[in-house]
Amino acid sequence: MGSGIKGRFNACDFAQKLAGFGKVPHHSHMNISLTPELEKWVHAKVKSGLYNNASEVIREALRDSLRRESENDWLQTQAAIGYAQLEAGEGIPVKSKKDFVALVRGTK
Numbered sequence: 001m002g003s004g005i006k007g008r009f010n011a012c013d014f015a016q017k018l019a020g021f022g023k024v025p026h027h028s029h030m031n032i033s034l035t036p037e038l039e040k041w042v043h044a045k046v047k048s049g050l051y052n053n054a055s056e057v058i059r060e061a062l063r064d065s066l067r068r069e070s071e072n073d074w075l076q077t078q079a080a081i082g083y084a085q086l087e088a089g090e091g092i093p094v095k096s097k098k099d100f101v102a103l104v105r106g107t108k
Contacts, residue, residue, distance in 0.1 A: 032058070 005067040034042065085091065094100045 042054050045051050046054060051057045073104045094103060
């Protein structure tokens with residue numbers, strides 16, 4: 001495998017590559033261990049041409065994970081609010097999917 005990834009790799013060589021292009025944001029370096037399946041996945045992403053290196057793949061995967069966590073937090077909050085409203089008798093009965101959609105869209 002030509003990219004030099006053997007299950008462990010330096011997760012951030014980006015700052016070194018940009019060192020000659022002005023101010024470079026601080027990137028810390030971290031070595032991580034991957035399962036063989038994840039290593040194959042990272043290699044495939046780089047080989048696809050969508051990413052320049054394994055670090056880009058890992059960074060995007062982490063950003064996606066953080067985004068999903070944020071969305072899950074929002075959803076849990078909304079569910080708790082809805083449950084509290086139902087417990088307080090503030091629910092709105094709907095008889096069909098069409099009525100529900102109209103209610104959500106504010107057209108009912």
